[in-house]
Every structure is written in C-alpha cells, then in structure tokens.
Amino acid sequence: xxxxxxxxxxxxxxxxxxxxxxxxxxxxxxHVSPDSRxxxxxxxxxxxxxxxxxxxxxxxGPVTVPMVVSFLDAHERAIFDAAPVLTTRGDASHxxxxxxxxPAVEEAKIDAFLARADLPAGVGLLGRYWxxxxxxxxxxxxxxxxxxxxxxxxxxxxxxxxLAEDALRNLHFDEAAARFLREGARYEGGPRDxxxxxxxxxxxxxxxxxxxxxxQVHQALxxxxxxxxxxxxxxxxxxxxxxxWKRAARAYLRCLPPSITLGTALLASIAALAWGTFxxxxxxxxxxxxxxxxxxxxxxxxxxxxxxxTLAIVALEEGLLQMTESGNPLRDALFFTFGVxxxxxxxxxxxxxxxxxxLHRKGTRLDVLVCGALVGLGFAAEENLxxxxxxxxxxxxxxxxxxxxxxxxxxxxxxxxxxxLLRAKDDTGSMSFxxxxxxxxxxxxxxxxxxxxxxxxNQSWLAMMIFLLLARxxxxxxxxxxxxxxxxxxxxxxxxxxxxxVVIGGSFxxxxxxxxxxxxxxxxAEGLLGLGIIIILFVQExxxx
Numbered sequence: 402x403x404x405x406x407x408x409x410x411x412x413x414x415x416x417x418x419x420x421x422x423x424x425x426x427x428x429x430x431x432h433v434s435p436d437s438r439x440x441x442x443x444x445x446x447x448x449x450x451x452x453x454x455x456x457x458x459x460x461x462g463p464v465t466v467p468m469v470v471s472f473l474d475a476h477e478r479a480i481f482d483a484a485p486v487l488t489t490r491g492d493a494s495h496x497x498x499x500x501x502x503x504p505a506v507e508e509a510k511i512d513a514f515l516a517r518a519d520l521p522a523g524v525g526l527l528g529r530y531w532x533x534x535x536x537x538x539x540x541x542x543x544x545x546x547x548x549x550x551x552x553x554x555x556x557x558x559x560x561x562x563x564l565a566e567d568a569l570r571n572l573h574f575d576e577a578a579a580r581f582l583r584e585g586a587r588y589e590g591g592p593r594d595x596x597x598x599x600x601x602x603x604x605x606x607x608x609x610x611x612x613x614x615x616x617q618v619h620q621a622l623x624x625x626x627x628x629x630x631x632x633x634x635x636x637x638x639x640x641x642x643x644x645x646w647k648r649a650a651r652a653y654l655r656c657l658p659p660s661i662t663l664g665t666a667l668l669a670s671i672a673a674l675a676w677g678t679f680x681x682x683x684x685x686x687x688x689x690x691x692x693x694x695x696x697x698x699x700x701x702x703x704x705x706x707x708x709x710x711t712l713a714i715v716a717l718e719e720g721l722l723q724m725t726e727s728g729n730p731l732r733d734a735l736f737f738t739f740g741v742x743x744x745x746x747x748x749x750x751x752x753x754x755x756x757x758x759x760l761h762r763k764g765t766r767l768d769v770l771v772c773g774a775l776v777g778l779g780f781a782a783e784e785n786l787x788x789x790x791x792x793x794x795x796x797x798x799x800x801x802x803x804x805x806x807x808x809x810x811x812x813x814x815x816x817x818x819x820x821x822l823l824r825a826k827d828d829t830g831s832m833s834f835x836x837x838x839x840x841x842x843x844x845x846x847x848x849x850x851x852x853x854x855x856x857x858x859n860q861s862w863l864a865m866m867i868f869l870l871l872a873r874x875x876x877x878x879x880x881x882x883x884x885x886x887x888x889x890x891x892x893x894x895x896x897x898x899x900x901x902x903v904v905i906g907g908s909f910x911x912x913x914x915x916x917x918x919x920x921x922x923x924x925x926a927e928g929l930l931g932l933g934i935i936i937i938l939f940v941q942e943x944x945x946x
Contacts, residue, residue, distance in 0.1 A: 407895045411902045418906025422913035422921060429914045436468065441916075443475050448482060451475040453505045464520055466559040467597065469528040476511070477535040479504040523550065523557045534567050556583060562598050565605075574608050578617070581605035586626040602630040610635065615642055634716075641720025653716065657709055664911055665789040668801075671907040673782040675900035676805045677701065680778065682896050683879060684771030685886070692763055700756060700772040704779020704812070707752035711780075714744040738846030746842050749780050749812045750819060757823065766820070767882040773816025774875070777808035784808075789911075798908055798924050805904075807848065807868050810875035811841050817878050844871055894940060 430438070435458055443451035455472035515528045530547045533539035551560035565580035585601030606627075609617045618639050621627050628636065633655035640649035661669075677697075686693050718724040724740045726733050753776045760769050781804050788801050818837035822830040844867050851864040905925075912921030 407898050411898045414899065414902040415906055418902075418909055419918075421906070422910045423918050425910050425914040426917050436471075439475075440471065443471070443478070448475050448478040449505055452479050456506050459514065464524055466524055466527050466563075469515075469524060470531050470563070473511075473528070473532050473535055476504050476506060523560070526550065527557075527559055527563055531563055534563070534570070539567075551580070551583070555587065558587075559584070559598070562601060565601070574612060575614075578605040578608040581608070582621055582627065585630055586624060588630065599630075602627055603632045603635065606631060606635050606639075610638070615639065619643060637716050638720050641716055649716075649720075653713065656712060656716075659783055659786045660790055661786050662790070664914065665786050668789060668907050668911045669782055669785040672785060672801070672805055672904050673701075673778060675903045676778050676809065677775070679893070679896050679900050680771050680774050680809070682893060683774075683883075684767055685883075693768065696756065696759065696764070696768065696772060697775050700753070700775035701779040701782075703752040703755070704749060704776035704781075704808075705783050707748045707776065707780050708783040710748040710751065711745050714748065718744070734846070734850055736846075737850040738843050740846075741849050742842035742844070742846035743838075745780070746811060746815060746838065746845060749776050749808070750815050750838075752776060753812065753816050754819070757820065760820070761823070765882070765886055766817075767879070767886050769820045770813045770817055770875075770879055770882055773813035774809040776816070777810070777812030778805060780812070781805045781808040798912060801908060802904065802925075803865070803868055806872060807845075810871040811845055813875050814841055814871070814878065841871070897940070 433441070435454060439451045439454040439458065452472065452475040455468065455475055459468060459472055511532070515525050515532065517525065520528075526543065526546055530539065530543050533543060547557075547560050547564065550557035551564055561580040561584035565577045565584065568574075568577035568580060581601040582605035584598055585603075585605060588596070588598045588601060590596050590599055606618050606621060609615070609621075618635075619642075622631060622636060622639060633652045637649055637652035637656055640646070640652055681697060684693060684697065686697065718740060724736060726736060753773055756772050757769075760772065764772075784804060785801055788804065815837060818834045822834040824830070825833075848864045848867045851867070908925060909918075909921055912924050915921070916924065
C-alpha cells in the first residue's frame with residue numbers, strides 16, 4: 402500500500418469512527434432510563450433540562466430520596482446559573498452579562514410537594530433538610546429531627562448519608578466519616594450498585610486514612626458489616642500497617658481481578674490488538690511463526706500478570722513506608738521516580754526475565770526487544786482498565802492514548818539492557834544496565850509527575866516530550882536489531898497509521914457513548930494535541946526502521 406493509500410485509508414477509518422460515535426450516542430440515549438438521562442443532563446451542565454426532567458419524574462413517582470436530592474441540586478444550580486455574572490473578553494470594552502433562563506419550577510410548588518402527606522416515610526423530612534442545605538439556610542427544627550432519625554436504631558435510611566454530605570461541605574471530616582460509616586454499615590445493596598450509599602463505607606475509611614487516623618480505620622474494619630463493604634485495597638493497606646499478613650493476603654487476592662465494564666474491556670482490547678499487530682510486524686512474526694507466535698503471546702500475558710507484583714509493592718510502600726503523594730513538588734518528584742517508576746519497571750522486568758533462557762537459545766536481539774515491548778503492552782492493557790474507569794475522562798483518555806507505546810518503549814529498552822548484562826563478560830554490562838534502569842525509571846516518574854501533579858498541571862507537554870525521547874530510544878534499538886537481521890520491509894508505517902486510527906476512533910466512540918460527541922471531542926483534545934506532535938516525529942523515526 403502506498404503512502405497516499407495509507408493516508409486515505411486512515412482518514413476513511415477516522416470518518417467511519419466519527420459516524421459510529423454519533424450513532425453510539427443516539428443508541429445509548431434511546432435506551433437510557435429517564436433518571437439516567439436527567440443525570441447526564443445535569444453532568445453536562447444542562448441544568449434547566451435536568452431540573453424539568455427530575456420534576457416530571459417526581460410527579461410520576463415513585464418518589465425517592467435520591468430523586469428528590471438530585472432535583473433540588475439541579476434546581477439550586479439553575480438559580481445560581483441564572484444570576485448575572487460579569488464576564489470579560491480581553492478588555493473592559495467587551496464586558497457583558499452571562500444570563501441563563503433560571504429555574505423552571507416555582508418555589509411554592511416545591512414547598513407544596515415536600516409538604517405532601519402521601520410521600521414515603523422520611524422523604525419529606527429529608528427533602529426539606531436537603532433543600533435547606535443547598536440554600537445555606539437549614540431550619541434548626543428540621544435538622545434536629547433529621548439528626549434524631551439518623552441516631553435512632555435502626556436509623557432512617559439516607560439520614561446519615563445526607564448529614565455526612567453536609568458535614569463534608571463544611572469540612573467537618575471526622576463527623577462526615579462517622580456518618581458515612583453509620584449509613585454504609587447498614588446498606589444492604591452490592592458494592593457496585595448505582596446507589597450513592599454503596600460507597601459510604603469507603604468514603605468514611607478514606608477520610609480517616611487520608612487524615613492518618615488508622616486506629617479508627619482498624620476499629621471500623623473490626624465490624625463484619627463494615628468489612629463486607631470495604632474496598633479490598635484499603636483493607637490491604639490497613640492490614641499491612643499492623644502486620645496482619647493473613648488478612649493482607651486475603652485482601653490482596655481480592656484486589657487482583659481488574660474492575661471492568663463491557664466498554665472498557667472492548668476499548669482496552671482494541672488498543673492491545675492494534676499495538677500487538679504493530680509489534681508482530683516489527684518483530685517479523687511471519688519469518689519464524691512457530692517460535693515467535695507463542696513467545697510473543699507469552700510475553701503479553703506475562704506483562705498483564707506483572708501488574709500483580711506492582712500492586713503488592715505499592716501496598717507495601719504505602720503500608721510500611723508511607724510512600725504516597727504529599728503535595729510537595731520535590732518530594733512528589735522523588736516519589737514518582739523511586740516509587741512509581743522503579744516499581745513498575747522492576748515488576749515488568751522480573752516478569753520478562755523467564756523468557757530470556759529461550760531467547761538466548763533460539764531467539765535474536767530483535768526478539769528480545771519485541772518481547773520486552775509486548776510485556777510492556779500487557780502491563781499497559783491491564784493498567785488501561787483503571788484509566789478508563791477513573792472519574793476524569795479527559796485525563797483517562799490522555800493517558801490511554803499514550804500509555805501503551807510508553808510502556809512498550811520502556812520495557813523493551815530495559816529488556817535489551819538486561820540481555821546485554823547477561824551476555825557481558827566484564828563489568829561494563831552491569832554499569833550499562835544500572836544506568837538504563839535508573840534513566841528509564843526517572844523518565845517514567847517524570848512522565849507521571851507532569852501528568853498528575855497539580856503544581857505542574859499546565860505542563861503536560863513535558864510528559865509528551867519524555868514520551869517522544871523514550872520512543873526514539875526504543876526505535877533506535879529496534880532499527881539496529883532489524884538491520885543486523887536484514888529484516889524485510891514490514892509496512893510498519895502502514896500498520897502504525899491504521900492502528901492509531903483504530904485506537905483514536907475507538908476512544909471517540911467509547912467517550913461519545915458516555916458523554917456525547919461534543920464532550921467526547923473535548924475529552925480527547927488534550928491527548929490528541931500531544932499525540933499529533935508525537936505522530937509527526939514518530940513517523941520520521943519509523944522511516945529509519
């Protein structure tokens with residue numbers, strides 16, 4: 402396929418995915434429930450529409466506490482957005498007022514609704530309380546009745562949850578944690594339910610953990626009801642702190658299965674398949690399929706499994722050494738380098754090591770590099786599931802678009818260095834390996850630091866430059882290995898272009914199904930801006946391979 406044909410095919414793929422993204426949004430909207438649609442409207446800032454839809458749902462019934470709370474939140478947001486806000490565009494001569502339509506439901510109608518005698522038990526009381534919270538005008542008598550209902554046994558469902566949310570708004574963290582725990586311990590649903598109370602136990606324990614109040618965490622976990630709802634990851638950290646290794650082992654095993662949905666599994670699989678095809682062509686799979694096919698597949702699986710070791714190291718670092726982000730730029734830079742970078746690269750390298758005896762007997766230098774890249778890809782595939790499940794879609798997409806090749810490059814570089822170390826007949830091999838390991842770990846840490854640090858949140862382009870340097874380093878090693886092997890032209894540019902189109906297009910469809918095409922484009926913007934620069938430079942490097 403010529404360069405022009407490749408470009409045309411890539412553009413056609415992107416257009417097809419754009420159409421698919423719009424179609425996915427329409428399909429999802431046609432099947433979404435009215436309350437989910439209202440939540441989507443509120444999340445996207447269309448508060449007037451959300452308010453009207455919630456109000457209609459309340460009229461139709463059944464009336465529930467979360468429905469009332471969501472309506473009141475949307476109503477109050479509509480009031481806030483309707484207030485005139487002075488905006489400027491460049492200078493004072495362009496000053497103007499931003500005006501919204503305002504709330505769609507009259508205050509008198511809301512008062513009448515919350516006073517209805519036919520509402521389910523406690524809904525009217527909690528609705529009046531939450532209305533006071535969002536308006537910063539809580540009636541003392543109403544608040545006293547809610548507190549009484551929350552403290553009785555059994556407590557009124559939702560009462561402790563709403564009191565906790567109010568305490569959290571006022572930065573009363575210990576009170577919020579106690580209320581969340583009381584609500585969550587009595588919640589009878591599952592941990593993945595859409596009900597906000599499903600996360601109340603974790604909210605309580607996380608507040609205490611962040612404050613360093615681990616005694617309260619341990620005391621809370623001694624209640625079987627709390628332990629049944631608590632996040633295994635938090636239980637693991639808590640058990641390690643008191644050296645309860647049996648409980649830590651049980652919690653660790655529960656942490657291993659990745660949290661996935663159909664959408665995240667499909668998107669992560671598409672990316673793994675696209676980059677895996679690129680690696681297969683890079684490593685000349687067709688030249689020695691009987692050796693390379695099982696070897697390359699084993700490398701990917703080992704990389705996927707290597708996340709388990711990283712997870713164990715993270716738990717030990719946090720539980721025994723309290724190695725976490727601190728907010729201090731210098732300390733966080735060291736943490737990302739020696740905490741994040743070193744543990745992830747070390748884990749991947751240890752899982753790559755079992756392949757070396759086979760590679761030394763039957764493989765080539767190119768096989769070493771490609772197997773290293775596939776170990777990195779397997780690690781990234783598992784890690785992508787976490788990025789895609791994170792709440793921040795824009796950050797998740799930016800990481801997803803770059804993390805695959807980042808891990809491929811870093812692990813391949815270190816695989817080559819380890820291969821050199823084992824083949825070296827003097828001390829130069831150990832020096833070269835140590836230098837490569839520390840350099841890659843530092844660059845890995847810097848990449849994560851510039852993407853994650855709030856201090857340098859506008860410096861994400863520096864992470865992209867680090868990514869580019871690692872990609873060039875990896876491709877330079879591959880270029881030398883392929884030259885020695887006299888590898889044929891494997892149409893790498895064609896594979897790379899089409900693969901990138903599939904990954905970008907698949908990401909757009911996934912994001913569109915979640916938030917709609919416009920918001921999806923915005924979420925992808927940051928990752929695509931950096932990726933566009935990388936693609937241009939990356940193509941230049943591929944021409945040398």
